[in-house]
Amino acid sequence: MTDADRTHDIVVWGATGVAGRFVAEYLTERYAPDDLSLAVGGRSPERLEQLVSDLTGRSDAWDDVPVVVGDATDPESLRAIARDTRVVCTTVGPYTTYGTPLVDACVEAGTDYCDLTGEINWVREIIDRYHEAAVDAEARIVHSCGFDSVPADLGTLLAQSFAVETFDAPCQTVRIYLEGGSGGVSGGTLASFGEVFEAAATDPLARQTLRNPYSLAPPGERSGVDPGEQRRPRRDSLRSAWTAPSPMAPVNERVVRRSNALLGYPWGREFRCTEVVPTGDGLTGAATAGLVAVGLGAFTAAMSVGPVRSALRRYVFPDPGEGPTREEAEAGHFSIRVLGRGTAADGPFTVEVEFGADRDPGYGATARMLGEAAVCLATGDVDSPLDGGVLTPASGIGLPLAERLRDVGFTVSVGEASDTRR
Ligand SMILES: NC(=O)c1ccc[n+]([C@@H]2O[C@H](COP(=O)([O-])OP(=O)(O)OC[C@H]3O[C@@H](n4cnc5c(N)ncnc54)[C@H](OP(=O)(O)O)[C@@H]3O)[C@@H](O)[C@H]2O)c1
Missing domain, CATH: 3.40.50.720 (NAD(P)-binding Rossmann-like Domain)
Incomplete structure (x- = not known):
């Protein structure tokens, strides 16, 4: 046809x-x-x-x-x-x-x-x-x-294309910073979220997929140097600020690694990619990073317990079909910054990408x-x-x-x- x-x-x-x-x-x-x-x-x-x-x-x-x-x-x-x-x-x-x-x-x-x-x-x-x-x-x-995952995936592609064009070398590491955002969530999204936890509880392959940072790479290429998503607050050397784990990192990082693999590893086999939420400097930055990490950990732990997951899905989450109104979807915003570091013939370089929109990110x-x-x-x-x-x-x-x-x-x-x- x-x-x-x-x-x-x-x-x-x-x-x-x-x-x-x-x-x-x-x-x-x-x-x-x-x-x-x-x-x-x-x-x-x-x-x-x-x-x-x-x-x-x-x-x-x-x-x-x-x-x-x-x-x-x-x-x-x-x-x-x-x-x-x-x-x-x-x-x-x-x-x-x-x-x-x-x-x-x-x-x-x-x-x-x-x-x-x-x-x-x-x-x-x-x-x-x-x-x-x-x-x-x-x-x-x-x-x-x-x-998930256009800003992270295209942000990385933009950084890498610029690095290769300008410095004749790819970035060896890319950090994706989920800098800001506001928006709603729909019942369909939460139902999908619930399915991932359900699969993790019942399906060994799903558990393995969630554990292995390279699980979306082609068969035979599902290992590498990248340790996978950040799980604790950490001070970031590139930005001199604190960062917390990103809720979208498990998806976005794997998608970016798959892009590298499918394109034939133009960013190298040693390429590392991390997505985090920057929380600022000093004590406030550290405390906020701690709170975000604890909140995310608590939510993940709760969703991993079958009866709690069922109760949340039944009594707390909106039903499929419910979600932001048109006005709400047209409001909101998100901004993502990607910093890529590499080494050119004359020394190290850093590439910066901004990717964002003045609309609800998910809708x-x-x-x-x-x-x-x-x-x-x-x-x-x-x-x-x-x-x-x-x-x-x-x-x-x-x-x-x-x-x-x-x-x-x-x-x-x-x-x-x-x-x-x-
Ligand atoms: N990546 C992102 O940023 C992002 C953002 C938003 C949503 N999502 C994902 O997109 C998906 C949809 O979310 P949503 O909030 O739009 O969900 P939703 O409002 O529940 O919509 C689901 C759609 O699927 C249809 N459907 C359900 N069962 C069907 C069947 N058996 N045959 C044909 N159609 C069927 C529904 O039809 P009826 O209207 O007839 O019920 C409805 O049109 C979710 O997986 C969510 O995670 C991702």
């Missing part, structure tokens, strides 16, 4: 959910039907028709948006969608529960795919089951195209990250040596995604750090 035989450039699958709706709204605001043949998909025709009525009511350009109906538990319906589409952009999660048949359908049909997963236990399963078949089918299966900003990832795949606006496989944003799409995000108002900058070359 050629691409010309496919009806839709992009199907937003899960468009009736919190994140999917924001992606559909974003794409219909940013693009016109002449630019993009877009469809929205899900399991409920009524909810989809209501969504289409909302989308067309808000837009001068879109009179209609086609609807595709299927079910994540009905593989035949997913095959039909995958066969008829260039890129399936999915927000149907938890991915551990619902995701595999869709990947299967996309690989079978040679259809590109992008998602929002942070469920690394599931990504590991998909790598092992589908990477080779996706390479053969030239299907790009690009996971983690939202707040307003994520809608743009995932939506633009899908557009990159649909239009072939990618800078990647890989035509297929189970990929990361940096290895499967690359810098064009950063350019597009800059065009829609993200802060994306890279340069030599002014005060750290020594």
